[in-house]
Amino acid sequence: MLINQFLLLGAVLFCIGVYGVLARRNGVLVLMSIELILNSVNINLIAFGHLWGSESAVNAQVFALFIIAVAAAEVGVGLAIILLIYRNRTSVAFDEVDMMKG
């Protein structure tokens, strides 16, 4: 198998995630797109780890596990923030959250 198969898959998923972050206005959907981006990064890490021998494979897997754990924490806090926005404004549309705009 080519290394580029995995790297290009990661790139495609990353760009779909970027599109989702930019084009969605529902906060929960934006968070889902961020998960997509984090997953593509994990594919890259594990593919590169596999490319460069056993030691780097183990290191890459540990890094991927750390990313998964941090992503879980991020989703928890992110959803709490979105819930708070919903409670204050009865809407989760991110383009309506513009109180900081002059």
Next chain:
Amino acid sequence: MVAQNVAFGILAAASVLAALRLVTTKNVVHAALYLVVVLASVGAIYVLLFAEFVAVVQLLVYVGAVVVLFLFGIMLTKAQIGRDTDVDNDQRGVAAVTALFFLGVLSYALIDFFGTDKLPEQQVSEAVLTAERGTRAVGDSIFSTYLVPFEALGVLLTAALVGAIVLARRD
């Protein structure tokens, strides 16, 4: 090798199609379910790269916990069940151009640099591979080299949990 390539093709197609539907569907609950497909396919791709432990953790944490959290978020923000006309903003065109441009640059760089480099073929036996980069090796690494970051991660998770509860609870 052929079987692995076929498996990769199926998994890559499934994950890309589900990801495209995830960012285009009008139905918020369907988006969460498409996320399950993407995450499960990515988990299977980890298996192709001999990272079984990460694959299992991916299924447990993402499909088991994060997607349930998302469904709770959808429920608590009372998103419309069924088609919702209001999930996209008006910069879809710009977003698509940005994403495609980015994809072009990334693929050009990757193809230019890695070309047709191959992943290492499996010269060593399955047993050696398992011993060197299997779950046991990952566990050893976490609890020796990466012990301090691991403990910091525990503190981070606790802080995030407490923070989420403090933010979300009703006074």
